[in-house]
Amino acid sequence: MTGRAAAFLARLAAQTSEAARLRAGLPELDELFRDLVRAAAPPNPQFERERIIVRLPCPRELVFLLGLLSEGENEAALLLELIASVSAVDAAAPIEHMLDEAWYYLRTSIDAAWQLDDGEPSAAAALAYIFAVLCERLEALRGAIPPAGAAEEPGRVALLRSLRADLRFAR
Amino acid sequence: MTLPTAFFGHGSPLNTLAANRYSTAWSAYAATLPVPRAILAISAHWYVPGTRVGAAPRPPTIHDFNANFPPALFDFTYPARGDAELADRVAELLDPIEVERDATSWGLDHGAYCILAHLFPQAQIPVVELSIDRTKPASFHYDLASLLAPLRDEGVFIMSSGNVVHNLELADRTANREPYDWARRFDDVVLRLLAERDHAALVNYHRLGPDARLAVPTPDHYLPLLYTLGVQRSGEQVSTIVDGFDFRAGSMLSVSFAA
Numbered sequence: 001m002t003g004r005a006a007a008f009l010a011r012l013a014a015q016t017s018e019a020a021r022l023r024a025g026l027p028e029l030d031e032l033f034r035d036l037v038r039a040a041a042p043p044n045p046q047f048e049r050e051r052i053i054v055r056l057p058c059p060r061e062l063v064f065l066l067g068l069l070s071e072g073e074n075e076a077a078l079l080l081e082l083i084a085s086v087s088a089v090d091a092a093a094p095i096e097h098m099l100d101e102a103w104y105y106l107r108t109s110i111d112a113a114w115q116l117d118d119g120e121p122s123a124a125a126a127l128a129y130i131f132a133v134l135c136e137r138l139e140a141l142r143g144a145i146p147p148a149g150a151a152e153e154p155g156r157v158a159l160l161r162s163l164r165a166d167l168r169f170a171r
Numbered sequence: 172m173t174l175p176t177a178f179f180g181h182g183s184p185l186n187t188l189a190a191n192r193y194s195t196a197w198s199a200y201a202a203t204l205p206v207p208r209a210i211l212a213i214s215a216h217w218y219v220p221g222t223r224v225g226a227a228p229r230p231p232t233i234h235d236f237n238a239n240f241p242p243a244l245f246d247f248t249y250p251a252r253g254d255a256e257l258a259d260r261v262a263e264l265l266d267p268i269e270v271e272r273d274a275t276s277w278g279l280d281h282g283a284y285c286i287l288a289h290l291f292p293q294a295q296i297p298v299v300e301l302s303i304d305r306t307k308p309a310s311f312h313y314d315l316a317s318l319l320a321p322l323r324d325e326g327v328f329i330m331s332s333g334n335v336v337h338n339l340e341l342a343d344r345t346a347n348r349e350p351y352d353w354a355r356r357f358d359d360v361v362l363r364l365l366a367e368r369d370h371a372a373l374v375n376y377h378r379l380g381p382d383a384r385l386a387v388p389t390p391d392h393y394l395p396l397l398y399t400l401g402v403q404r405s406g407e408q409v410s411t412i413v414d415g416f417d418f419r420a421g422s423m424l425s426v427s428f429a430a
Contacts, residue, residue, distance in 0.1 A: 082220055086306050094308045100377075101305075101389050108388075112340040115385055 001159075002139060004032075005132040012124050013167060019091065021124040021167070022084040029077070029127065032134050033059035039141040040066050068137055072109025076102040076126055083123060102126055110156040125163035132159060174207055175429035176329045178399040181215075182417045184236045184281040187247055187288050193423050194289045196413035200427065201290040208326030209254045209297045211261065211319070214282030215333035215392040222265065222315070223273040223302040224258045230298065231278035249284035254297035257327065261301060264318050277302070282332040282395075296328075303394050312394050313374045316401020329402050331395035335361050336386040336422035343419040350416035357386035358414070358422045361396075365409045365426060370400050386422075403428045 001009070008028060015021040037053050056062060060081075064074040079102035083095045103121030106129065107114045133148075133156070140147040179197065186193055216235055217223070232248040262270040279287070283300055303312065322329060336354045350358075360379060364372050374397060376383050387393040412425035 082306050085220075097308045097377075097390060098306065104388050108340050115338075115341065115388065116381060 001132050002135040005128075005135040008131050008135075009128050009163070009166070012128055015124075018123050018169070019084075019087050022080060022087070022127065025124070025127045025131070026081060026084055029131055029134075030059055032131060032138070033063045036063050036068050036134060036138055036141065037066070039138055040068060063134075068141075069134070070109045072105040073130055073133070075105040076109070077130055079105070080123055080127055080130075099123055106130070107157075107160060110153055110160065114157065119161075119164055122164045122167055124167040125160065128163045128167065129160045132163075172205065173323050173404065173430065174205060174326065174328050175427050176323060176399050176402050177331075177412065177425065177427040178396045179286045179330060179332045179412070179425040180334045180421075180423040181282050181285045181332045182334065182421055182423050184240060184244060184285060187281060187285045188243060192415065193413055193425075197286055197289040197425070198292075200412045200425075204290075204328065207296055207328035209257045209299065209328075210251075210287070210291075211257065211322060211327050211329045212279070212283040212287070212298055212300045213303065213316075213329075213331040213395050213398045214280050214300060215303070215337075215395055216280040216282040217277055217300055217302040218305045218391040218394075219302050220304065220306050221271055221302065222268055222304045223271045223277070224261045225253055225277060225279075225298075225300040226255055226258045226272035226274040227253050227278060228255070228274075229253060230300065232284060233278045233280045235280045247284075247288075249279055249287055249294050249298075251279070251287070251291075251294040251296060251298040254299050257297065257299045257322075260322070260325070261299065261319065264321060265315060268315060268318075273302075286330065286332050290330075301398075303391070305391070309374050309376065309390065309394065309397060313370065313397040313401045316398040319398075320402040320404070323402060323404075329399070331398040333392035333395035334421050335393065335396060335424050336416070336420060337392035338385060338388050338420040340388070341385070341420045342417075348419055350419050350422075351385075353382040353385045354416060354420055354422065357382040358416075358424055362409075362411070362414075362424065362426075365400075368403075370403075373397070373400060399426070399428065404430065406430060 012021045012025050015024050034053050041049055060077050063069045079098045083098050086093045099121045106126050139145045230253050234245050258272055336358055376387055407428040407430050410427050412427055415423045
């Protein structure tokens, strides 16, 4: 895990509820999306790149379009945004169906055979996972580390499971 | 006169152009229907935040599938008119649920026209599509649909399109093999619950065990069924239009309700 991802995880863990973690984490994820666009877009001086990047209404969609976010990761990130927006309007609104769906998309984006899970889905773990893999992709774009390959899959499974365990609230 | 209502398992977008046992059954079913004034279509593929109703005078044909499909499918259009009056009526019936009239962002997706191309190939009946609000739980969709039931007495054919079993991750396109055991079992359970009119169990499908979790890994293709259940009247019987499986993990079950 990169230093940026570890710091993000620590900030998430310090929050006292899942809703607070989403509120705190999603703006940082948006900023990471913008950093990915900055790293991926060619530096054309005649193009007001930074102004456009800062104003992007949904940087996630552009990152997905650029192929830096898989379909499953994109769906999971979208659902986390929806959970946050629904909860902001009504803290008691049902969100379990969206969380289940997000968790399914995320785990099958790593391993299509990971169909039946042995634990509860976690919005914060999903968020931390997406943040962590995108930090790695950002580093790879900047040439700091080699791009991850298919051989990374067992590590990804372990990462998602460990984040779920690390971010579990005592019941 | 109350029009029948139906749920269709649409399967691959290729069924739009195909002449196979599914499309043949859909055509034969249409021949039994009174000619509707308009069609309200609920498709798995308009699965967005919010309840939206199509309001375009001529809804565009949306080719909502990847580029690996043949050019003929991208050339296909379903030129039905929209129906602003029906869109308004839907919003009226659903009040106080907020309904956005959408004339620009969507049209008819393959979940709708894949079936309509065989039901009404001349596209002479106006079609209005209704979105599925992905932020809402299953019970919301069933309850919402029940508000639409009066349309069946107003000459509107309410059709929904999805798949009772739909697991793309486990789909096996290499050969036309038998469905997975869990897929067949879940399909059978749904058909039994439909016959028993056990709507509560069907709405709470996620409590139907591991088979349900494999058959309905995400809600989008199952929820359309709840719209057809929601408009079912007491005393109406379920009849199977066609059944079967594609790619081991896709149920093609299509059912109709009529008195």
